[in-house]
Amino acid sequence: MKVAIIGAGSLGQSIAKGLLKNKVVSSLYLTKRNTHSIKGFDDHNEVILTSNNEEAIKNSDILIFAVQPRHLENILNTVKPLLKENHVLISVITGFSLDKIEAIVGADKYIIRSMPNTAASVGQSMTCLSPNTKGKEKVELAKTIFNSLGLSMVIPEEQLQAATVICASGIAFWMRLIRATTQGAIQLGFEADVAHELAMQTCFGAATLLKESGRHPEAEIDRVTTPGGCTIEGLNEMEHQGLSSSLITGINKSFEKINQIKN
Numbered sequence: 001m002k003v004a005i006i007g008a009g010s011l012g013q014s015i016a017k018g019l020l021k022n023k024v025v026s027s028l029y030l031t032k033r034n035t036h037s038i039k040g041f042d043d044h045n046e047v048i049l050t051s052n053n054e055e056a057i058k059n060s061d062i063l064i065f066a067v068q069p070r071h072l073e074n075i076l077n078t079v080k081p082l083l084k085e086n087h088v089l090i091s092v093i094t095g096f097s098l099d100k101i102e103a104i105v106g107a108d109k110y111i112i113r114s115m116p117n118t119a120a121s122v123g124q125s126m127t128c129l130s131p132n133t134k135g136k137e138k139v140e141l142a143k144t145i146f147n148s149l150g151l152s153m154v155i156p157e158e159q160l161q162a163a164t165v166i167c168a169s170g171i172a173f174w175m176r177l178i179r180a181t182t183q184g185a186i187q188l189g190f191e192a193d194v195a196h197e198l199a200m201q202t203c204f205g206a207a208t209l210l211k212e213s214g215r216h217p218e219a220e221i222d223r224v225t226t227p228g229g230c231t232i233e234g235l236n237e238m239e240h241q242g243l244s245s246s247l248i249t250g251i252n253k254s255f256e257k258i259n260q261i262k263n
């Protein structure tokens with residue numbers, strides 16, 4: 001696969017790391033206005049760093065656009081004359097609709113909107129994909145790419161904003177939960193690095209339990225909750241303080257905000 005990542009910033013670099021780790025690309029162009037900060041990537045033989053988007057597009061089949069939303073329209077207009085029939089355009093850009101992309105490059109192009117998260121860099125992204133009508137023919141190819149970076153799921157475009165909150169912003173939400181658990185552990189007397197390790201591995205174990213057992217979270221909660229014991233004491237206090245409610249409210253606020261952001 002000959003891939004170009006147009007705009008190798010935070011997310012673009014996460015995707016690049018995952019693709020390189022899994023050796024799924026024969027060539028990987030990474031573009032950025034100033035490539036100095038991504039110099040380390042050219043240790044890989046298959047990587048070409050450039051600030052020339054045209055060069056990257058001419059030499060690649062799969063184009064992953066990962067710039068900030070305000071830059072996409074201009075870039076698409078500039079590179080449009082270079083787009084060939086077989087190019088697959090993947091946009092990871094928040095809120096930039098398939099209609100809008102089609103209006104610039106044409107509905108006859110393979111276009112897939114994708115919402116990965118930064119865990120792509122460690123092969124654990126949850127990526128949601130929505131193709132345009134033509135792009136449906138290439139959705140399996142997109143799944144191959146994003147399954148190499150974690151898990152992928154095809155969803156209707158109308159749900160992509162919600163998926164952004166749950167999966168992309170979700171990384172930040174889970175980080176804060178892990179951090180808060182760490183702070184609790186420090187208060188109980190653990191050194192900060194030990195507390196962090198305990199919190200991380202317990203979080204990883206909880207998610208793995210659900211994935212491998214297929215059981216409901218409440219079933220797993222019941223398994224650790226001794227009647228009259230310390231788990232239910234802590235859990236009930238967390239709920240009195242609004243744990244579930246604050247998460248749900250936060251997710252809804254995040255969703256309101258994403259729907260207000262205009263590109």
Ligand SMILES: NC(=O)C1=CN([C@@H]2O[C@H](COP(=O)(O)OP(=O)(O)OC[C@H]3O[C@@H](n4cnc5c(N)ncnc54)[C@H](O)[C@@H]3O)[C@@H](O)[C@H]2O)C=CC1
Nearest residue numbers: 007008009010011012031032033066067068069093094168
């Ligand atoms: N950070 C995240 O977890 C997620 C971000 N997104 C979306 O991905 C997109 C990128 O986000 P980030 O990586 O966080 O942004 P970023 O600002 O870190 O990266 C964008 C990169 O594009 C480069 N760039 C700007 N103009 C360019 C041009 N003309 N040609 C080539 N490169 C150019 C910039 O130098 C920058 O390195 C955004 O649209 C965001 O909404 C989506 C999901 C998750």
Ligand SMILES: O=C(O)[C@@H]1CCC=N1
Nearest residue numbers: 094164165168169258
């Ligand atoms: O915070 C944001 O608006 C973007 C979209 C999802 C992750 N980062």
